[in-house]
Amino acid sequence: MADFKLTTPVAFIIFNRPDTTERVFAEIAKAKPSKLLVVADGARTNKSGEAEKVAATRSIIQRVDWDCEVLTNFSEVNLGCKRRVSSGIDWVFEQVEEAIILEDDCLPDPTFFRFCQELLEKYRDDQRIGMISGDNFQFGQRRNGDSYYFSKYVHIWGWATWRSRWQNSYDVDLNHWPKIRDEGWLNDILHNKKETYMWTKIFDKTYNGEIDTWDYQWGFCSWIQGRINIMPNENLISNIGFGPDATHTTSGSHLANLPVTKIAFPMTHPIGIFSNLMADLYTFQQSFNPPFYKRVFNKLLGIK
Numbered sequence: 001m002a003d004f005k006l007t008t009p010v011a012f013i014i015f016n017r018p019d020t021t022e023r024v025f026a027e028i029a030k031a032k033p034s035k036l037l038v039v040a041d042g043a044r045t046n047k048s049g050e051a052e053k054v055a056a057t058r059s060i061i062q063r064v065d066w067d068c069e070v071l072t073n074f075s076e077v078n079l080g081c082k083r084r085v086s087s088g089i090d091w092v093f094e095q096v097e098e099a100i101i102l103e104d105d106c107l108p109d110p111t112f113f114r115f116c117q118e119l120l121e122k123y124r125d126d127q128r129i130g131m132i133s134g135d136n137f138q139f140g141q142r143r144n145g146d147s148y149y150f151s152k153y154v155h156i157w158g159w160a161t162w163r164s165r166w167q168n169s170y171d172v173d174l175n176h177w178p179k180i181r182d183e184g185w186l187n188d189i190l191h192n193k194k195e196t197y198m199w200t201k202i203f204d205k206t207y208n209g210e211i212d213t214w215d216y217q218w219g220f221c222s223w224i225q226g227r228i229n230i231m232p233n234e235n236l237i238s239n240i241g242f243g244p245d246a247t248h249t250t251s252g253s254h255l256a257n258l259p260v261t262k263i264a265f266p267m268t269h270p271i272g273i274f275s276n277l278m279a280d281l282y283t284f285q286q287s288f289n290p291p292f293y294k295r296v297f298n299k300l301l302g303i304k
Contacts, residue, residue, distance in 0.1 A: 009037060009095075010099065010102065012038045012104070013088055014104040018057045020107075021060050023107055032067075033068060033100075036064065036071070037073070038070065038071070038074075039074075039089075039091065042078045083214075086217070089101065093166050096163070097162065099160065106239055108260070109260035109262055111263040112134045112237065115263045120132065127165075128227060129228065130161065130165050131229045133156070134155075137255060143279070147264070149279055150276060151230075151231045151283070152222075152228055153231075154218050154229055158236065170217065173217075186200060186203075195289075198288060203220060228273070235261060236261070237258075238258050238259065239256055242257070
C-alpha cells in the first residue's frame with residue numbers, strides 16, 4: 001500500500017453522528033484523497049439538540065490537513081434520507097466522473113480505497129457493471145480464489161460508481177415500477193418467486209412513499225438496466241452505526257460491526273463477467289429472507 005496514491009474523489013455523506021463520523025473520517029484522512037465531497041442533511045426541527053449534533057458533525061470536516069480540495073453540499077433544512085442522499089449523490093456526479101462513496105457509519109479497511117480505484121479504472125467503459133461494493137455478507141463462503149465476484153445485488157455500505165451509471169439510470173421516484181410490476185417483469189429479472197414476492201412488497205412501499213430511503217431505487221434501476229455489480233471476496237466495510245441514534249438501523253443485526261479483512265494486491269480477477277448464483281442465493285437466504293427460526297429469534301431480540 002506504500003506506493004498507492006488515492007486519486008479517486010471520495011464522497012462522504014454525514015448527518016448528526018459526530019462519533020461515527022469521526023471514526024470514518026479518520027480512515028478517509030489516512031487515505032488522503034485529493035478531492036473530498038461532503039453531503040450533509042439539516043437538523044429536524046422537532047428533535048431537541050439535533051442542530052448542535054449536526055454542527056458538531058460538520059465541524060469534523062474542518063480537520064482536513066492534507067492537500068485536498070473540499071467541496072460541501074450542506075442542506076439547511078431536513079430533507080430526509082430519501083431526498084438528501086439521492087440529491088447529494090446527484091450533486092456529486094455533477095462535479096466528478098466517478099467517486100468512492102461512504103456514509104458516516106461505514107468504517108472501511110484501508111485497502112477498500114485501492115480496491116475501488118483499481119476496479120473503477122478497469123470497468124470504466126463496461127456498461128454491464130453498475131457499481132463496486134466494499135461489502136461481503138458471505139461469512140467465509142467462497143467459490144474460488146478470485147479477489148471479487150459479480151452479483152445482481154447492490155450493497156451500499158461503502159461503494160463506488162461512475163457518473164454514467166448514476167445519471168443514466170437512477171430514479172428516486174421509481175417511475176418505471178408500476179409497469180414492471182403490472183406486466184410481470186420482476187420475476188423474469190429475479191427468476192425466484194420468493195424474491196419476487198418480497199421485492200414487490202418493498203418496491204410498492206417505496207413507490208408509495210412508505211419507506212424513506214434511496215437505496216432500494218438504486219437496486220431496482222440496476223436490475224432493469226441489466227447490470228451486475230462487484231462484491232469483494234473479503235469484507236472491507238464494517239457498519240458501526242446500528243443503535244438508538246441511527247436513522248434506520250436502530251436495532252441489532254448479524255450484519256452489524258462485521259470484522260474487515262484486507263484485500264491482497266495485485267488482485268486476481270474473475271475469468272468472466274456473470275453473477276455468482278450461489279453467492280446471490282446465500283445473500284437472499286441469509287440477509288433478505290432468513291429462515292423462520294432466525295426471524296423468531298431476531299424478533300425476540302428486537303432485531304428487524
